Amino acid sequence: MSETTAPARIVVPLWRRMLFNPVLWGTALLAAATALTLGTQDIDLPQFLLMLVGGWCFGLAFVNATFGMRRNGLVLHLAVAVVLVATMLVVTEYGSRLLDPLPDPVKGVLLVLWMAAIPATGWIVLGLLGRVTDALTRRERKRTPVRVPPEWERDERGDGSFLRFPAIEMRMRELTLSIIGITVFVGLIGVALLVSFGDIVMRFPPRLAIVLMGLVLGLPAYLVLTATLRKRTKECTVAFGNDEIRIRLGDSASVVRFSELEHLRWRCRSEYARIEVRGPGVDLSLFAGLAKAPPGRTAELPVLPRRVFRRLELAGLVVAKSRRDEVITFARAV
Incomplete structure (x- = not known):
């Protein structure tokens, strides 16, 4: 015993x-x-x-x-x-x-x-x-239910997986110019307020004045920008088959074969989470991080399946990752 x-x-x-x-x-x-x-x-x-x-x-x-x-x-x-x-x-x-x-x-x-x-x-x-x-x-x-990223689903064709998520079609250049434009606009308003109410502003400590300007002008401007962009949100579907990538944004659809794919960028997290695809007749930049996420979902993208890496490498594409693996880029080898 x-x-x-x-x-x-x-x-x-x-x-x-x-x-x-x-x-x-x-x-x-x-x-x-x-x-x-x-x-x-x-x-x-x-x-x-x-x-x-x-x-x-x-x-x-x-x-x-x-x-x-x-x-x-x-x-x-x-x-x-x-x-x-x-x-x-x-x-x-x-x-x-x-x-x-x-x-x-x-x-x-x-x-x-x-x-x-x-x-x-x-x-x-x-x-x-x-x-x-x-x-x-x-x-x-x-x-409150736990919010999770969009999940990969098995394609009905049986040749891969697809992903549904809300997205905003916009290039990074357009977003950068929008941010610069609204920053300049807010800066001009701030200068006008400083000139008009200089005696009052000078009574505050410099750091407190900067914080107040950010709350009074910067925060509303950021909210207006994000609200304006989110109005352009559309339902998007991205599918990775055995030899092609299929993208549907709203009523439009695009197909690019892996052998003809020139550039693919996949960023999972942050407000800049997006997918960029370039190929013959296709040049798309779809932001998921700025789009309005459905209930229970986060505004981000899941990690690419391993099979996608293998298929793209077999098609002659070279992969490059950022330091924290937040941005993955596939480009055609020269």
């Missing part, structure tokens, strides 16, 4: 547990801050730093403890955060009146605890906001 071996338990050395114990560090730092405060009868920079770091250690220890609870961790976290915030408000309003009748040593100790409670409360509130945000986003992630 075989015996079941219990899993070995990892024993953490005592010195390591003490080294990474925030409660121990917080106690030591606040004790040092209290001793310095009572000894000098004043709060200088060293005491101030000791109180801030010590209070943060206690806040960190409490947040970690609530995250480790199987039950009621969130309830305890919320209750302590509410009590601490309410206490901070009361002490801020009436603290000086409460401390006046007390002896100086007690005042010093309470002052250290008060200063340490500020970073502790801040960390506890931040931890609570993180838990609430994570809970809300987790619920939304469960409701």
Whole structure:
């Protein structure tokens, strides 16, 4: 009869547990801050730093403890955060009146605890906001289906596979000129605004002014450009057979044999995801990254099947890849 071996338990050395114990560090730092405060009868920079770091250690220890609870961790976290915030408000309003009748040593100790409670409360509130945000986003992630790229399908002819995706027929040159044109237009508007409202703009720091200009002018211009381009979206089908590539965009169709193919570029990701095809009577550039993707799909292209690489290489095309394999280009060998 075989015996079941219990899993070995990892024993953490005592010195390591003490080294990474925030409660121990917080106690030591606040004790040092209290001793310095009572000894000098004043709060200088060293005491101030000791109180801030010590209070943060206690806040960190409490947040970690609530995250480790199987039950009621969130309830305890919320209750302590509410009590601490309410206490901070009361002490801020009436603290000086409460401390006046007390002896100086007690005042010093309470002052250290008060200063340490500020970073502790801040960390506890931040931890609570993180838990609430994570809970809300987790619920939304469960409701929202995972978006996936378009998938290859088996061709009815039985000689390869095809892909359906929305695309915008546009050359890279046209997109570049559009971006340059809208950038110049926005720049001219920005210059006009700077001339008209120079006194107001000069009051802002340079970095803040740049950010505001980007939000007020650049972001709307980008949204207008993408919305305009997406109106040109059409349904596209690209099929790779045994010896030809078949492309259907809207009502038009094109066929290029691999032996006559001059150029093929395939980019999977980013807004510049696209396919470019050049051959006899065919010169197409179809952007998938800028097109409006259907529900459940991402605006990108899947990786080319391996059989396509082999077929194109047999047809005399040479493949070139970018550093991250984001762009794959097939060109006719000279």
